[in-house]
Amino acid sequence: VPDQDRPADVEVLQGRDVAEEAGAEAIRARGEAAEATVLDVADLGAVTAFFAELPAFDVLVNNAGTNRPKPMQDVDEADYDAVLDLNVKSAFFVAQACARGMIAAGAGGSLIHIGSQMGHVGGPNRSLYCASKWALEGMSKAFALDLAAHRIRSNTIAPTFIETPMTRPFFENQAFKDSVLAKIKLGRLGQVEDLMGAAVFLASDAAALVTGTSLIVDGGWTAD
Known part of the structure; x- marks a missing residue:
């Protein structure tokens, strides 16, 4: 279920093995919302779940x-x-x-x-x-x-x-x-x-x- 408390404009950075935390932190330092996530796009089940x-x-x-x-x-x-x-x-x-x-x-x-x-x-x-x-x-x-x-x-x-x-x-x-x-x-x-x-x-x-x-x-x- 989507998180309704999430801000409307959030940049989601995805890495295969390690979350792109440095990039997300740089975006947050500009006063914008960002999240770093891990997703292997070769795992199609994980892809479906990620977007759902x-x-x-x-x-x-x-x-x-x-x-x-x-x-x-x-x-x-x-x-x-x-x-x-x-x-x-x-x-x-x-x-x-x-x-x-x-x-x-x-x-x-x-x-x-x-x-x-x-x-x-x-x-x-x-x-x-x-x-x-x-x-x-x-x-x-x-x-x-x-x-x-x-x-x-x-x-x-x-x-x-x-x-x-x-x-x-x-x-x-x-x-x-x-x-x-x-x-x-x-x-x-x-x-x-x-x-x-x-x-x-x-x-x-x-x-x-x-x-x-x-x-x-x-x-x-x-x-x-």
Whole structure:
């Protein structure tokens, strides 16, 4: 049963193994309400229960994902299942559970799925990742059509390579880093801050007529 005492505007931060308490604390320090939770989005039963126990969301940022980069001839079934199950299956059912709550509440909403530039082009050693991110693009477009009557929008943000603690070790390989920077026409790796404007836009009324599309934040990678 939803907690009716919860403030109307609460940001819910979800981590797979550890609650995103630092992020929630930073939001609370600004005088806003935030909660940190633990949810493994690969556990579909837990996903259903998670959304059933909370008031309807206004905005979902659907961000879980993984990659196993290798040539397509070296991919095995375990690789396929790991990437497609998280990047596509989990993303689908997280969005479904969230959208059901939005529909029941009748207030509309915005689904924002974190895709990739690799959902618009191909790349070496990226067959699984490309497959999953192209699938996410198609899913989001279909979601937009299914949910438009409920005033729920569905869009993707498609970033280039973003420098994070998880990706930083890959860029220690100078040849790999040089190959990436050669494709990013603005000449630098992406930072998390580069995605903030896109997310705020798609979450806000400024994007009230934007649905079924992708906001590509790639420094010009896919323009070539």
